[in-house]
Amino acid sequence: MKVIETANLTKIYGEGEGRVEALAGVSLGVEREEWISIVGPSGSGKSTLMNLLGLLDRPTSGSYVLDGREVSGLKGGEVTRARRDMIGFVFQSYNLLPRESTLKNVELPMVYAGVYGAERKRRAMEALERVGLSNRATHKPPELSGGQKQRVAIARALVNNPAIVLADEPTGNLDTRSGEGILDLFRELKADGTTLIMVTHDMEVAERAERIVEVRDGLIVADDRTNEKVEVAS
Numbered sequence: 001m002k003v004i005e006t007a008n009l010t011k012i013y014g015e016g017e018g019r020v021e022a023l024a025g026v027s028l029g030v031e032r033e034e035w036i037s038i039v040g041p042s043g044s045g046k047s048t049l050m051n052l053l054g055l056l057d058r059p060t061s062g063s064y065v066l067d068g069r070e071v072s073g074l075k076g077g078e079v080t081r082a083r084r085d086m087i088g089f090v091f092q093s094y095n096l097l098p099r100e101s102t103l104k105n106v107e108l109p110m111v112y113a114g115v116y117g118a119e120r121k122r123r124a125m126e127a128l129e130r131v132g133l134s135n136r137a138t139h140k141p142p143e144l145s146g147g148q149k150q151r152v153a154i155a156r157a158l159v160n161n162p163a164i165v166l167a168d169e170p171t172g173n174l175d176t177r178s179g180e181g182i183l184d185l186f187r188e189l190k191a192d193g194t195t196l197i198m199v200t201h202d203m204e205v206a207e208r209a210e211r212i213v214e215v216r217d218g219l220i221v222a223d224d225r226t227n228e229k230v231e232v233a234s
């Protein structure tokens with residue numbers, strides 16, 4: 001069973017003069033533990049697709065089966081729970097709370113998950129260790145470099161042990177070297193069995209994945225395997 005299976009997903013924003021068909025019928029199947037890049041020109045619908053896959057937004061029509069369950073019609077609390085149990089989301093602009101410590105930022109998804117006290121702190125520290133930032137636990141985001149901020153955001157995405165990590169242009173604001181650090185982390189996640197979907201503008205970055213899906217005008221126009229075998233480090 002695929003971990004993600006969408007059929008004819010559409011998303012229409014606005015109406016009348018302002019109507020935009022951001023997705024025009026996307027059918028995408030994702031295998032467990034697969035690493036996929038999504039590429040395509042600006043405005044082609046990549047973020048819209050990621051937001052639907054991440055349950056941050058709902059489709060206008062079509063079906064989305066996540067881990068064997070139809071989720072396109074779920075309501076409020078059910079959506080929140082499905083997202084919390086299955087998905088970690090990484091944004092281009094990090095979306096960290098600037099006044100809270102790194103540790104608090106990473107703890108946040110567990111607040112919503114009802115994990116408390118020492119256990120919450122322990123798991124947040126563990127996630128920070130995983131991204132190599134346990135020595136920045138008391139720092140606040142403005143005191144960190146871009147690459148470090150993104151690693152904190154990844155720690156936050158990992159803290160509830162999601163089966164799927166979705167990253168929308170995770171290296172878009174980073175220099176090449178910091179971007180490499182993020183891709184190294186993704187390689188480790190992949191080796192640990194996480195399903196990864198990342199959007200990128202950069203073909204060199206896209207080719208790190210096993211499969212490249214190209215979106216244009218709200219449709220998938222190409223879907224190719226890359227030659228490069230993803231090295232699974234032990």
Ligand SMILES: Nc1ncnc2c1ncn2[C@@H]1O[C@H](COP(=O)(O)OP(=O)(O)O)[C@@H](O)[C@H]1O
Pocket residue numbers: 013014020021022040041042043044045046047048049
């Ligand atoms: N919240 C929104 N309201 C109205 N139009 C939107 C909204 N979000 C995206 N769009 C439009 O939908 C299309 C796809 O946008 P997006 O998914 O952000 O593309 P990409 O991430 O590939 O650059 C664009 O034409 C964009 O202007």
Ligand SMILES: [Mg+2]
Pocket residue numbers: 046047048
């Ligand atoms: Mg986008």
